[in-house]
Amino acid sequence: xxxxxxxxxxxxxxxxxxxxxxxxxxxxxxxxxxxxxxxxxxxxxxxxxxxxxxxxxxxxxxxxxxxxxxxxxxxxxxxxxxxxxxxxxxxxxxxxxxxxxxxxxxxxxxxxxxxxxxxxxxxxxxxxxxxxxxxxxxxxxxxxxxxxxxxxxxxxxxxxxxxxxxxxxxxxxxxxxxxxxxxxxxxxxxxxxxxxxxxxxxxxxxxxxx
Numbered sequence: 359x360x361x362x363x364x365x366x367x368x369x370x371x372x373x374x375x376x377x378x379x380x381x382x383x384x385x386x387x388x389x390x391x392x393x394x395x396x397x398x399x400x401x402x403x404x405x406x407x408x409x410x411x412x413x414x415x416x417x418x419x420x421x422x423x424x425x426x427x428x429x430x431x432x433x434x435x436x437x438x439x440x441x442x443x444x445x446x447x448x449x450x451x452x453x454x455x456x457x458x459x460x461x462x463x464x465x466x467x468x469x470x471x472x473x474x475x476x477x478x479x480x481x482x483x484x485x486x487x488x489x490x491x492x493x494x495x496x497x498x499x500x501x502x503x504x505x506x507x508x509x510x511x512x513x514x515x516x517x518x519x520x521x522x523x524x525x526x527x528x529x530x531x532x533x534x535x536x537x538x539x540x541x542x543x544x545x546x547x548x549x550x551x552x553x554x555x556x557x558x559x560x561x562x563x564x565x566x567x568x
Contacts, residue, residue, distance in 0.1 A: 415441050416451060424455045427466045427550020469556075470549025474528050477503055477518045488556060492518070503532060505556060509563040513555055515547065523548075 419441060423432040430448040439445060456463045465486070472483035472490040482491035489506040503515040515532035523529035523546070534545045 416443060416447075419443070420451050420455045424452060425462065426554040427463075427548060466549035466553055468549070469552045470530075473503060473518075473530055473547075473549070473552060474520060477520055477530060478528075503530065505552065507556065507559055507563060509560070509567070511559065511563065513559060519544075 419433060419436050419438045423436040423438070429452055430445075433443075433448050433451065434445075438448060438451075443451075468485050469488075469490065472485045476483050476490050476492045480492050482489050484490075487508045491504050491506070493502050493504050494500075495502060500517050503518040505513040507513070515530070515534070517533045519531050520528050521531055529546060529548060531544045531546050533542065535541065536543050536545065
């Protein structure tokens with residue numbers, strides 16, 4: 359709190375001392391400049407933190423939405439627009455994230471290509487420490503796309519088929535339960551989603567085998 363005096367401003371300190379329990383100290387011109395400088399530095403620091411926070415928000419939503427081949431729609435679903443990120447910025451965020459995480463991006467495409475190859479031509483295709491193959495179950499009289507995990511467990515995708523997706527590329531569809539309607543129907547999958555299934559299954563194996 360500043361108290362005015364003729365020619366000299368003074369700073370009021372609320373500690374009991376002189377002058378009826380109050381102590382006053384003169385604030386020199388040099389001290390005033392130093393105080394104003396600190397206030398200005400604090401405001402600049404605050405603006406910098408706010409700017410860094412905005413960038414951090416972009417990075418956070420990107421990590422949550424894009425790790426398994428999500429695009430702009432995934433960012434919107436994860437609340438990017440509600441965080442104040444302009445919709446026009448979303449394609450650039452997707453591009454930058456994928457460019458900065460090329461090994462993850464390449465893994466999506468490698469698993470997707472292996473799955474399409476296995477369904478189309480049969481046989482088995484190895485990708486890193488997993489094996490993607492097409493198997494026939496005589497008891498059920500159906501084919502399955504399987505992914506053998508490092509633990510030896512398998513993920514099954516029943517009655518897989520290849521069809522052309524909205525981007526004109528080959529994609530995989532299999533019979534499974536829709537998580538929203540809880541009905542048995544043909545579901546689409548792709549490299550990023552297959553990688554997500556593998557990551558979650560391997561994480562389960564690590565926890566279960568400890």
